[in-house]
Amino acid sequence: MFQQHLPTVTVPEYDEVIDRNDVTLLKTPGDWKIVDGDLAMTRRGDIMINNPEYSTLFRLVNWWRFNYPVLHVMFHAVFPSSVGRERLEGELDSLFKDSAKKSPHPMMNFDYDEYHRINDTMGAEEVARGVYAGSIVIALSNALQSLRSDLGGKSADWDEALPRYGNCSFGQVIGASANNVRHADEWATTVAPTLQQLQSMRVLSLVLDESLDPPDGSRHRFGREISPETLQVICDGSMVALEKAFFAFAKDMHRLVIQARKLSQAPQ
Numbered sequence: 001m002f003q004q005h006l007p008t009v010t011v012p013e014y015d016e017v018i019d020r021n022d023v024t025l026l027k028t029p030g031d032w033k034i035v036d037g038d039l040a041m042t043r044r045g046d047i048m049i050n051n052p053e054y055s056t057l058f059r060l061v062n063w064w065r066f067n068y069p070v071l072h073v074m075f076h077a078v079f080p081s082s083v084g085r086e087r088l089e090g091e092l093d094s095l096f097k098d099s100a101k102k103s104p105h106p107m108m109n110f111d112y113d114e115y116h117r118i119n120d121t122m123g124a125e126e127v128a129r130g131v132y133a134g135s136i137v138i139a140l141s142n143a144l145q146s147l148r149s150d151l152g153g154k155s156a157d158w159d160e161a162l163p164r165y166g167n168c169s170f171g172q173v174i175g176a177s178a179n180n181v182r183h184a185d186e187w188a189t190t191v192a193p194t195l196q197q198l199q200s201m202r203v204l205s206l207v208l209d210e211s212l213d214p215p216d217g218s219r220h221r222f223g224r225e226i227s228p229e230t231l232q233v234i235c236d237g238s239m240v241a242l243e244k245a246f247f248a249f250a251k252d253m254h255r256l257v258i259q260a261r262k263l264s265q266a267p268q
Contacts, residue, residue: 009069017061021247025254026057043150053254056150060250063143064243071139072239074132078228079237130225134181137227140246141178144171147250151257161252163245165233166206170249176203177230180222188223192216207233 018026030049033040040048042055049055148158148171158171165173179200180187187197198217205212205222208229212220235241 009072011065012068014061014065017065021244021251023057023061023247023251025054026061028054030054030058053151053258056147057250057254059150060143060147064246067139067143071136074136075231075239075242077132078129078136078231129228133227133231134178134225136231137174137177138181141174144174144246144250144253148253151254153253153257154260157253157256157260161249161256163248166209168203168207170234170245171253172203173207173230173234176200176207177227180204180226184223184225187220192218193220204230 033048042048049058159169161169163170201217201220201222204226234245
């Protein structure tokens with residue numbers, strides 16, 4: 001994986017991201033909003049475009065665009081071509097076969113230095129997968145939490161929005177996976193999970209189809225690096241599928257927030 005050449009990835013065009021993810025609201029031209037003769041600002045201090053919801057989705061699209069090159073490189077390190085792994089496994093197999101050909105006692109003339117080199121490379125690649133996957137889910141989680149905050153979304157909107165995996169929303173899965181990255185060592189060394197830890201573990205249990213037995217999580221196995229597994233469930237190794245799920249969740253969060261707002265404003 002470390003030796004493979006990764007192609008240069010350019011920042012995708014704004015309209016390209018909007019079109020391929022059908023972000024309908026942003027297909028309407030945007031313009032600065034004027035209030036009392038002055039430029040309106042968002043809660044983050046940016047110039048507002050059209051209205052708060054438009055500005056929020058505009059910001060999210062640009063977040064994805066500008067982060068796409070590094071996300072793409074990390075993603076393809078999490079899900080590398082099978083060629084590299086097969087090559088290393090082939091080298092390991094050849095090492096044993098060559099040693100067996102040279103002597104009736106192959107372990108006497110075995111090339112242990114080469115054996116350790118191959119094993120170390122394979123181990124480093126596996127660790128790197130966790131590092132890159134963890135970076136991806138934390139970045140996605142932070143971006144979506146900002147979206148939720150800017151839209152004024154509630155916990156119910158976050159939990160209900162589509163798409164879903166194991167009856168958990170995309171946001172729940174990414175959030176639980178990000179919590180695992182941040183606190184995996186605490187999870188691994190805590191005899192019985194706290195209620196806060198257990199909340200994330202229950203999501204991971206559902207999405208990974210890995211039962212908590214007993215239900216209090218006292219024998220959980222979620223102290224390991226979970227993010228490569230959750231990304232696999234979400235997108236099956238496809239960056240296109242990850243982008244589609246990311247924006248599908250953002251759009252449905254927006255729909256639920258607007259729907260709730262209309263219901264609250266309806267005459268009783």
